[in-house]
Amino acid sequence: MAKSDSPKKAAESKKTKLKKDSAPQRTTAKKAAATKKTPAKKRENVSASIAREHSSIVVDGYERAPSRGMLYAVGFKKTDFKKSQIGVASTWGMVTPCNMHINELADFATKGVDKAGGKGVAFNTITISDGISMGTEGMKYSLVSREVIADSIETVVGCQGYDGVIAIGGCDKNMPGCLMAMARLNRPAVFIYGGTIMPGFHEEKALDIVSIFEAVGQYAGKQINQKELTAIESKAIPGQGSCGGMYTANTMASAIEAMGMSLPNSSTASAISHFKAQECKTAGAAVLNLIKQGIRPKDIMTRKSFENAITVAITLGGSTNAVLHLLAMAHAMGVSLKINDFTRIGKKVPVLADLKPSGKYVMNDLINIGGLQPLLKMLLEAGLLHGDCMTVTGKTLAQNLKGVKSYPKNQDVIHSLNNPIKKDSHLVIFKGNLAAEGAVGKISGKEGELFVGKARVFNSEEEALQRILDGSVQKGEVIVIRYEGPKGGPGMREMLAPTSAVAGKGMEKDVALITDGRFSGGTRGFCLGHITPEAYDGGPIAIIKNGDQITIDAKKRQLNLDISEAEMSRRIKAWKQPKPRYSKGVLAKYAKTVSSASLGAVTDLDL
Numbered sequence: 001m002a003k004s005d006s007p008k009k010a011a012e013s014k015k016t017k018l019k020k021d022s023a024p025q026r027t028t029a030k031k032a033a034a035t036k037k038t039p040a041k042k043r044e045n046v047s048a049s050i051a052r053e054h055s056s057i058v059v060d061g062y063e064r065a066p067s068r069g070m071l072y073a074v075g076f077k078k079t080d081f082k083k084s085q086i087g088v089a090s091t092w093g094m095v096t097p098c099n100m101h102i103n104e105l106a107d108f109a110t111k112g113v114d115k116a117g118g119k120g121v122a123f124n125t126i127t128i129s130d131g132i133s134m135g136t137e138g139m140k141y142s143l144v145s146r147e148v149i150a151d152s153i154e155t156v157v158g159c160q161g162y163d164g165v166i167a168i169g170g171c172d173k174n175m176p177g178c179l180m181a182m183a184r185l186n187r188p189a190v191f192i193y194g195g196t197i198m199p200g201f202h203e204e205k206a207l208d209i210v211s212i213f214e215a216v217g218q219y220a221g222k223q224i225n226q227k228e229l230t231a232i233e234s235k236a237i238p239g240q241g242s243c244g245g246m247y248t249a250n251t252m253a254s255a256i257e258a259m260g261m262s263l264p265n266s267s268t269a270s271a272i273s274h275f276k277a278q279e280c281k282t283a284g285a286a287v288l289n290l291i292k293q294g295i296r297p298k299d300i301m302t303r304k305s306f307e308n309a310i311t312v313a314i315t316l317g318g319s320t321n322a323v324l325h326l327l328a329m330a331h332a333m334g335v336s337l338k339i340n341d342f343t344r345i346g347k348k349v350p351v352l353a354d355l356k357p358s359g360k361y362v363m364n365d366l367i368n369i370g371g372l373q374p375l376l377k378m379l380l381e382a383g384l385l386h387g388d389c390m391t392v393t394g395k396t397l398a399q400n401l402k403g404v405k406s407y408p409k410n411q412d413v414i415h416s417l418n419n420p421i422k423k424d425s426h427l428v429i430f431k432g433n434l435a436a437e438g439a440v441g442k443i444s445g446k447e448g449e450l451f452v453g454k455a456r457v458f459n460s461e462e463e464a465l466q467r468i469l470d471g472s473v474q475k476g477e478v479i480v481i482r483y484e485g486p487k488g489g490p491g492m493r494e495m496l497a498p499t500s501a502v503a504g505k506g507m508e509k510d511v512a513l514i515t516d517g518r519f520s521g522g523t524r525g526f527c528l529g530h531i532t533p534e535a536y537d538g539g540p541i542a543i544i545k546n547g548d549q550i551t552i553d554a555k556k557r558q559l560n561l562d563i564s565e566a567e568m569s570r571r572i573k574a575w576k577q578p579k580p581r582y583s584k585g586v587l588a589k590y591a592k593t594v595s596s597a598s599l600g601a602v603t604d605l606d607l
Contacts, residue, residue, distance in 0.1 A: 050291075050294070051084045051163065051291055051292070052082070052083070052084055052085070052163055053163055054085075054161040054162060054163050054187065055084065055085040055161045055162065055163050057161055058160065058161035059071065059081045059161075060081070068081060074121075076119070080119040083117065083118050083119040084117075084118040084119070084163040084164060084288060084291055085118070085119050085121060085160075085161070085162050085163050085164075086113045086118050086119065086120050086121065086162060086163065086164045086165065086166060086284070086287055086288070087121055087123060087153075087156060087157045087160065087162035087164070087165050087166070088106050088109050088110050088113070088120050088121065088122040088123070088165075088166045088167075088168070089123060089124075089125055089153045089156070089157075089165060089166070089167040089168065089178065089181075090102050090103060090105075090106035090122055090123065090124050090125070090168055091124075091125055091126070091127045091149065091167075091168060091169050091170060091171070091174040091178070091194075092106065092124060092127070093126070093127040095127060095128065095129050095132070096127060096128070096129035096131065096132060096171060097197065097237055097239065097240050097241065098127070098129070098131075098170040098171035098174075098194065098197075098240075098241065098242045098243070098249065099127045099170045099171055099174070099194060100240045101170075101194065101240040101241075101271055101272075102168050102169075102170050102194050104277075105168050105192065105194060105276065105277070105280045106122045106168055106280075107122070108277050108280035108281050109122075109166050109168065109192065109280040109281070109283050109284060110122050110284075111281065111284070112280060112281035112282060112283055112284025112285060113166070113284035113287070113288070114284070115281070115284060115285075116284045116285035116288050117288060118163075118164075118284065118287075118288050120166075120284060121160070121162065123156050125148075125149050125152040125153055125156075125177075126145060126148055126149060126152065127145070127149075127170075127171055127173075127174055128141055128142055128145045128171075128173070129171065130142050130171070130172055130173075130248075130494060130496075130520065131209045131243065134213075134494060134496050134497055134520070135461060135462070135465060135496070135497030135498075139491070139493040139494065140489050140490060140491030140493055140587060141491060141586070141587070142172070142173060142491065142493065142494065143173065143324075143486070143491050143492045143518075143601060144490075144491050144586060144587065144590045145173045145177070146173040146176055146177040146180070146325075146328070147177070147590070147602075147603050148177070148586070149173065149174060149177030149178065149181070150176075150177045150178075150180035150181045150184070150332070151181075152181075153165070153167060153177070153178060153181035153182075153185075154181045154184050154185055157181070157185055157187065158185065162187070163187065163188070163291060164187055164188040164189060164287040164288070164290065164291050165181075165182055165185065165187055165188070165189040165190075165287070166189070166190050166191075166192060166283050166284070166287055167179075167181070167182065167189070167190075167191050167192070168191075168192040168193075168194055168280070169191065169192075169193065169194060170193070170194025170195070170241070170242050170249070170271070171194075171242060171249055172247075172248040172249050172252070172321065172521075174194075175191070175193070175249070175252040175253060175256060175325075176252060176325035176326075176328055176329055178191055179191060179256060179261060179301075179329045179332075180328060180329055180332040181332075182261070182297050182301075183297050183298075183301055183329060183332035183333035183334075184332050185297075186296050186297050186298050187296065187297075188287055188290035188291045188295060188296055188297075189261070189287065189290070189296075189297055189392075190261070190262065190263065190283045190286050190287045190290070190392045191256055191261045191262045191266070191392075192262060192263075192266060192279060192280055192283055193242075193253040193256070193257075193262060193266045193267050193269075194240075194241065194242060194271055194276075195241050195242070195269050195270050195271030195272070195273065195276045196241050196242050196243075196244055196249075196250055196253075196268075196269075196270055196271060196362075196363040196364065196367070197237065197238070197239065197240065197241030197242060197243065197244050197270070197271060198238055198239065198241065198244070198270055198272065198364060199238075199244050199362050199364060200235045200236040200237055200238045201235060202231055202232055202235045202236075206244075206362060207232060207235060207236035208236055208237070208243055208244040208245055208356065208362065208522075209236060209237060209243050209522065210243070210245065210247075210356070210357055210496070210500060210520075210522035211232055211236050212232055212233050212236050213496055213497060213500030213501075213504070213522070214500045214503050214504040215228070215229050215232045215233070215504065216229070216469075216497075216500065216501060216504060217468075217469070217500055217501040217502065217503060217504015217505045218504040218505070219504075220469040220470075220501065220504070220505065221504065221505040221506070223504075223506075239271075239272065240271045240272065241270060241271030241272065242271070243521075243522065244356070244362040244363050244364060245355060245356030245357055245362055245363065245521070245522060246316050246317055246318055246319070246353060246355035246356060246357070246359075246363065246521065247319055247356075247357070247520060247521030247522045248319040248321040248322075248325075248520065248521035249521070250267065250316075250318075250363050250521075251313055251316065251318030251319040251321070251322050251521055252319075252321070252322065252325055253266065253267035254267040254268070254312055254313065254316055254318065254372055255309035255310075255312055255313045255318070255322055255326065256309070257312075257372055258305075258308045258309050258311070258312035258313075258372070258376060258385070259300070259301060259305040259306065259308060259309040259389075260300045260301075260305055260308075260389055260390060260391030260392060260397060261297070261300055261301065261391075261392055262392065263279055263282060263283060263286060263392060263393065264373050264393070264400055265279075265371040265372060265373055266279055267371075267372050268363065268366055268367045268371030268372045268373075269367060269371070270363075270364060270367060286392055286393065286394075287392075289394050290392060290394065293394050295390060295392075295394060297333065298333065298334075299390050300389070300390050300391060300392065301329070301330075301333045301335065302335065302389060302390075303335050303336065303337070304386040304388070304389050305386070305389045306326060306329075306330050306335055306337050307341070307345060307386065308385050308386055308389060308397070309322075309326055310322075310326065310341065310342060310345050310346075310349075311345060311349050311379060311384055311385060312372070312375070312376070312379070312385075313326075313427070314345070314346055314349045314350075314351060314425045314426065314427055315349060315350065315351060315352045315353060315375065315379065316351075316352075316353040316355065316375075317351045317353050317354075317355055317358060317359065317421070317426055317444065318427070318521070319442070319519075319520070319521030320427060320440045320441070320442050320518065320519050320521075320523075320529060320530070321494075321518060321519075321520075321521060322427070323339065323342055323427060323429075323440050323530065324440075324518065324530065324597060324600055324601060325600070326600075327339065327598075327599060327600030327602075328600035328601065328602050329600075330600075331599070331600050331602050331605070332602075339429055339437075339438045339440075339598050340429065340438075342425070342427055342429050342440075343425075343428075343429045343557070345425070346424055346425025346427060346428070346429075347424055347425070348384070348424070349384060349424070349425055350417065350420035350421070350422060350423050350424060350425075351420060351421045351422035351424075351425070351426050351444070352375070352414050352415045352416075352417070352420055352421060353366070353375075353413065353414055353415075353421070354412060354413055354414075354415065354421060355413070356522075357521070357522050357523065357524040358426075358442075358444040358446060358524050359421070361413045365413050366413055366414070369407050369408055369411045369413055369414070370405065370407055370408075373400075373401065373404045374404055374405065374406055374407045374414075375407075375414055376397070376401055376404075377401045377404045377406070378406070378407075378414075378417065380397070380398060380401055382417055385397065387401070421444075421445075422444065422445045426442055426443050426444050426445070427440065427441075427442060428440070428441045428442075428443045428554055428557055429557060430528055430552070430554075430557050430558060430559040431557060431558065431559070432558040432559040432560040433540060433560050433561055433568065434514070434531060434539075434540050434541055434544075434550070434559045434560060434561050435528075435531050435532060435539075435559045436532075436533065436539075436540075437532035437533055437596060437598040438530065438532055438598045439514070439528045439529065439530055439531040439532065439559055440518075440528065440529055440530040441526075441527065441528040441529075441552075441554065442519070442523065442524075442527065443526075443554045444524070446509075446524075447508065447509055447524075447525055447526040448509070448526070448554075449553070449554040449555045450551075450552070450553055450554065450555070451478070451512040451526050451551075451552040452549065452550070452551045452552075453476050453477050453478040453511070453512060453549070453550060454476065454477055454478065454546075454547050454548070454549060454550075455477070455478050455480050455544050455545065455546060455547060455548040455549075455550050456472075456473055456474075456477045456478065456479050456480065456546060457480045457482070457544055457545065457546050458479070458480065458481050458482070459482060459483050460481070460483065460484070461481055461484060461493055461495060461497065461498060461517065464479055464481045464495075464498050465497050465498050465501060468498055468501045468502060468505070469501055469505075473502075473507075473511060474511075475507060475510035475511060476510065476511070477511050477512075478511070478512045478513070478514060478550040478552070479498065479502075479511060479512065479513040479514070480513075480514055480515070480541065480544050480550075481495060481498065481513065481514075481515040481516075481517060482515065482516055482534075482535035482541045482542060482544075483516070483534075483535045483536060483542075483578070484515055484516055484517030485516035485517060485531075485532075485534025485535060485536055485537075485597065486534065486590075486591075486594040486595070486596070486597055486601040487534060487536045487537065487591045487594060488516065488534050488535050488536030488537075488578075488581075489517065489581075489591075490580075490581065490582065490587050490588075490590050490591035490594070491587060491590065492516075492517050492518050492597060492601060493517050493518070494517065494518055494519055494520040494523075495513065495515055495517055495518070495519050495520070495523065495527070495529065496519065496520035496522055496523060498513060499513060499519065499520075499523040499524070499525055499527055500522070500523075502525055503524060503525060508524060508525035508526070509525070509526075511525075511526070512525075512526040512527070512528075512550075512552055513525070513526070513527045513528070514527070514528045514529075514531060514541070514550070514552070514559065515527075515528070515529050515531065516529075516530070516531040516532070516534035516535050516536075516539065516541055516597070517529060518530055518597070526552065528552060528559060530597040530598065531559070531597075532596045532597050532598040533596065534596070534597070536577065536578070537596075538572065538575060538577065540561060540568060540572065542575055543568065543571035543572055543575055544561060548561060548562070548563060549561075549562040549563075550562065590603060
């Protein structure tokens, strides 16, 4: 709109845009003429109905008196029924430090909505803890929770008729679950990251959850005693917030910010910071502004924005779970994103962040030098990001980054593009006769590019962990953990306990680990997960025998079982699918409906 336009024309133009974005188009000339003759008062009512597109159906009119009566009881006033209703989805729970503070953040967000002229309504969904359940049968519910969270947020918002959504997530599956719900609903929405934890300290060394897992391996290898183990476990996690390295939670928070679905620097603020509280308040005004402008997730979560998310996940040295979750989020949004896109983008995008688990810094160090925004600006100026992508601020990514200052010159948390930690992606998509549909490895370069070893086969994570800790696994071997995929597990458990035990025993450069399960963002070493087809579906990982030679070639992106085609065919023909491990309940339901990991392990693919 030109600056010379009058205020009246500007207002009319804005109303026309809102109508165009949110209502069916009138196509006939007669109807078009009728629109022109609509009195100003009626046009105002049309604009109001857009601001209350869904809530008006629930609360307007004499016949909706029972609905209003119920809402008076939960704190509505008469004037609230004329406001946009914003659902504030909280993933609060005392089951994990990642989410123990999110009820407070939800209160801030609800008040922010109210102050900005809307009506905020908080509600809860579930959360689970990967860190607590890791290595147990309970971990099978972890990835399942992503689907439950998405389903529950969609259910509440759809049922209650909320006009917009704010969702607050603070752990690995919360975040993609929230975004999947936002994509399905396609109502104006803002995501808020609960924030990262502060590091713990022991003998002046920074600690996090992975420090404890690795200490278990050190204790088993008699490198530390029980007193040292107890000291580490009691000091590593000092309070609320998500795990402090560039693990899955911080990876996904950063990817979501790069995608434009959270406010600037949402991903790089500690859980206990004043900034995080202020962000929650600001989100209320932001979602109402999105309603006003008619901007929905489909306008933000585009193919280009997913490419931005992949780029940032790579530059930060992020978790392999980003592959699984971004594929699932894209599916929910109807965006065509494939596992091979990670290879295409990864060939031109370097790793720049020296962050744990493969680096030395934690998220708090990135916060102290300015957060994520300077990195986004650096990547944009290098032509590695799409600057024209819309964001929840109502501005494009490029507009948001105007005026952002560069990182301090003396910092080494984020390397320059001229001095990358790795010149291309650490997220490597492998193919080969063991992974026809793909496998995902996090290859930092520190573990080398080639591993050839004899297979040591286990049919469960527990069995593998026991044999690592008792010294049965030897240097030079490839640990194979199978029947842990989305269907076979079911639930595709993370293998942080085995990989941390390997690292704790000092063998991360001497053994490799492959699985049809997945890995925590805290995993390091020569590890490949998401092997598809999975063992339960008769994938070749199911027919590996102890002593078989396996070749992992990161340079060629190949994962192969070194036996003849005839032998492989004979073994596959003789293989029989095991009985399902669960016959009822949520895990049985999940196993029957879940797709391959190469498609994001979503549960609505064939609907």
